[in-house]
Amino acid sequence: MTTKQLALVIDLNVCVGCHACVTSCKSWNDGGAAGPLADQNPYGADPSGAFFNRVQTFEAGEFPATETVHFPKSCLHCEDPPCVPVCPTGASYKRAEDGIVLVDYDKCIGCKYCAWACPYGARELDEARQEMTKCTLCVDRIYDAKLPEAERKPACVMACPTSARIFGDVHDPQSEASIAIRERGGYALMPEWETRPANHYLPRRK
Amino acid sequence: MRPAWSVLLFTTLAGAGQGLFLALFAAQAQGELLQLGLAIAFALLAAGLVASFFHLGHPERAWRAAAMWRTSWLSREVIVLPAFMALVAAYAWTGVPWVGALGIALCFLLYVCTGMIYACLPFLQEWRTPLTLVNFTLLGFASGATLAAALAAALQPALARGYVFVALAAGAAAYLGRLASLWRNARLRPKSTLASATGIPQKPIVQISQGAMGGSFNTREFFHGRPREVVRAARWALLALVFPVPALLLLGGGEAVPALGAAFALQFAGLLAERWYFFAEAKHPQNLYYQAIA
Numbered sequence: 001m002t003t004k005q006l007a008l009v010i011d012l013n014v015c016v017g018c019h020a021c022v023t024s025c026k027s028w029n030d031g032g033a034a035g036p037l038a039d040q041n042p043y044g045a046d047p048s049g050a051f052f053n054r055v056q057t058f059e060a061g062e063f064p065a066t067e068t069v070h071f072p073k074s075c076l077h078c079e080d081p082p083c084v085p086v087c088p089t090g091a092s093y094k095r096a097e098d099g100i101v102l103v104d105y106d107k108c109i110g111c112k113y114c115a116w117a118c119p120y121g122a123r124e125l126d127e128a129r130q131e132m133t134k135c136t137l138c139v140d141r142i143y144d145a146k147l148p149e150a151e152r153k154p155a156c157v158m159a160c161p162t163s164a165r166i167f168g169d170v171h172d173p174q175s176e177a178s179i180a181i182r183e184r185g186g187y188a189l190m191p192e193w194e195t196r197p198a199n200h201y202l203p204r205r206k
Numbered sequence: 207m208r209p210a211w212s213v214l215l216f217t218t219l220a221g222a223g224q225g226l227f228l229a230l231f232a233a234q235a236q237g238e239l240l241q242l243g244l245a246i247a248f249a250l251l252a253a254g255l256v257a258s259f260f261h262l263g264h265p266e267r268a269w270r271a272a273a274m275w276r277t278s279w280l281s282r283e284v285i286v287l288p289a290f291m292a293l294v295a296a297y298a299w300t301g302v303p304w305v306g307a308l309g310i311a312l313c314f315l316l317y318v319c320t321g322m323i324y325a326c327l328p329f330l331q332e333w334r335t336p337l338t339l340v341n342f343t344l345l346g347f348a349s350g351a352t353l354a355a356a357l358a359a360a361l362q363p364a365l366a367r368g369y370v371f372v373a374l375a376a377g378a379a380a381y382l383g384r385l386a387s388l389w390r391n392a393r394l395r396p397k398s399t400l401a402s403a404t405g406i407p408q409k410p411i412v413q414i415s416q417g418a419m420g421g422s423f424n425t426r427e428f429f430h431g432r433p434r435e436v437v438r439a440a441r442w443a444l445l446a447l448v449f450p451v452p453a454l455l456l457l458g459g460g461e462a463v464p465a466l467g468a469a470f471a472l473q474f475a476g477l478l479a480e481r482w483y484f485f486a487e488a489k490h491p492q493n494l495y496y497q498a499i500a
Contacts, residue, residue: 012406022417047420054417056495058400061408068414069406073495082328085277088284089270107270110263113280115427116207119329119398121492124423130263187405190491192397193329201405 005079005099006137007198008157009166009177009186010072013205016162017055017070024159025053025074025135033140034105038128050124052135053156067204072165074156075122075135076189076197077101083114083123092132099171099198100139105131119193137167170198207330208427209485212261216254217320218349218477220287221342223250224313225350225376227294229369231306233354239362243354244298251291279326283319290316317343324484331394332488337387344380345448345477351376352452352473356466366461374456377473381449384480388441391487398491413498424496430486440483447476 029052030037039049053074060067077094081101084092091107092114094100103114103123110130115123123134138154141147151158157165168177177200180186186200226247230240259265271284293309296302321339328334355369400411416425430437452469459465 019417041420048422049420050423051418056413056417057415058404058406058411059414060406060411062410065408067408069404071404071406073417085274086280086326088272088274088278088281089267090273091270107267108264109267109271111261111271111280112263112427113278113323115423116330116490117327119491120403121424121428121490121495125263125427127423189405190329190398190402192402193491203405203407 003099003171004097004169005077005171005198006142007077007099007168007170007177007200008074008137008154009168009170009180009200009202011164011166011180011184011202012069012071013164013202014162015055015070015072015164017057017068018161019055020159020161021072021156021165022051022053022055024155026051028138028141028155029136032138034133034136036126036129037133038126040127048127050126050133052124052133069204072156073120073122074199075101075137076120076195076199077135077137079196079198080194081118082193082195083118086113086117088113098169100137101134102136102139103132103134105129105133108132119190119195120197142167170200207485207488207490208430209482210261212257212259213485214478214481215257216261217342218254218346218474218481219250219257220254220316220320221346221477222349222353222474223247223254223294224290224316225347226250226353227309227313227350228347229351229354229372231297231310233365233368233372235354235358235362235365237362239358239365240301241298242361243357244294246353246357247350248291248294248298251287251294255287255291279319279322283316283323286312286316286319314343317346329398329491330488331397332387332391333484335387335390337383337390340383341380341387344376344383345480348373348376348380348449349470349473349477352456352466352470355456355461356463356470359461359466360463363461366466370456370461370466373469374453377449377453377456384444384448396489396491398494400494403491403494413495416496416498419499422496424492428490428493428496432486437483437486440479440486443479444476444483447472448480449473449476452476 056071058069089107091104108131126133157167168175184202188197230243274281290312297306321342324333325338351373358365452473455469
């Protein structure tokens with residue numbers, strides 16, 4: 001494990017479910033290099049649209065000891081991504097240099113097979129563009145030399161008011177992300193499918 | 207999963223076309239039966255190919271789909287289908303036996319590619335079984351053999367009896383295979399749960415919100431969205447029409463063209479119901495994340 005693997009570590013202790021990461025993600029990716037990211041009927045009775053990041057809410061435990069858990073969910077940038085080998089055109093790929101899983105939109109034929117092959121439902125078809133879209137880890141932000149160094153982070157990380165999102169290289173044992181995973185019991189989602197997600201979640205401490 | 211008509215039509219039409227080619231070559235059909243049969247097989251494959259384009263968001267980029275044959279069964283299918291069609295045409299044109307034999311090889315390879323597109327996805331547990339490959343192959347062959355019987359009754363009655371027998375045997379085998387997968391899938395336990403999907407240790411876990419008030423790609427693509435009655439009707443249609451009803455027509459039709467033609471039409475309708483149910487019964491683990499709107 002020498003090459004870089006960029007990822008997010010999400011702290012379920014402090015996520016308050018404010019959806020700032022959702023809106024900042026949508027805003028950045030609707031206008032950035034990856035956009036547009038279309039909505040259908042956004043102000044109507046039955047709105048729909050593509051998002052790279054969603055915050056879901058779960059209730060866990062037996063009353064009265066129930067907990068409300070806000071759960072941000074986006075592409076996990078798996079180390080062994082099942083969505084990549086199934087793509088017939090090579091539009092879906094994992095970058096060797098930093099492990100980000102991306103879609104080359106110009107090559108995407110919109111067959112949706114990669115979405116079938118993702119157990120997490122991380123990919124969403126842009127219905128207007130008819131191309132598969134997904135979290136890019138803001139690849140068009142994090143290497144942008146025109147931005148101040150402190151802002152070369154994904155939009156969701158910048159927006160989070162409680163610092164529930166840690167961005168970093170999980171292959172570098174000294175990174176903040178790796179330390180958080182190591183010291184606070186960071187875990188991966190659906191380990192049963194052996195996709196080895198790069199993104200991790202920090203469990204709630206009592 | 208949501209059954210898409212483009213894919214239902216592609217897999218059933220191409221499957222029947224492949225089955226017809228197998229039936230014609232295996233019986234060494236000659237003359238008008240061979241020529242018309244190969245033309246129909248080619249037309250079925252072409253119709254399937256056209257249907258498959260309707261599945262794509264960008265059909266004009268479809269040529270790119272041949273690129274990743276080293277890793278993608280879909281890419282392999284995209285290569286094998288036109289190659290097989292070319293061999294069907296070449297065999298019709300030349301009648302050279304080795305061209306036909308090569309066509310048989312690609313015909314089986316195409317069944318494998320189509321089946322593996324579904325069987326290779328580990329977490330779609332209903333599809334992740336060798337029975338998926340067996341069923342795509344046998345169901346396709348059975349429908350092709352029934353069509354061959356109808357064509358033979360019209361053009362070369364001496365062969366009709368043999369084809370009726372083959373269609374019955376293939377249909378029975380296909381039906382047994384499909385019953386086996388229905389039996390297996392009814393007993394599956396989902397490997398993923400909300401506990402593994404979220405990692406939240408407390409039990410029980412209930413989703414309160416999926417993060418959006420409206421629908422999304424995730425709420426459309428992975429759910430069939432039909433009431434339970436429709437699913438049940440599709441299951442009954444598949445149980446009745448894939449084999450029992452066509453078998454009665456094959457057995458009692460006196461090798462007459464209308465009875466055998468009806469047998470094929472009903473069996474094909476049964477295969478559409480079968481394919482619809484194949485998708486509808488497959489439960490994608492991402493659905494765990496999309497259970498509550500509010």
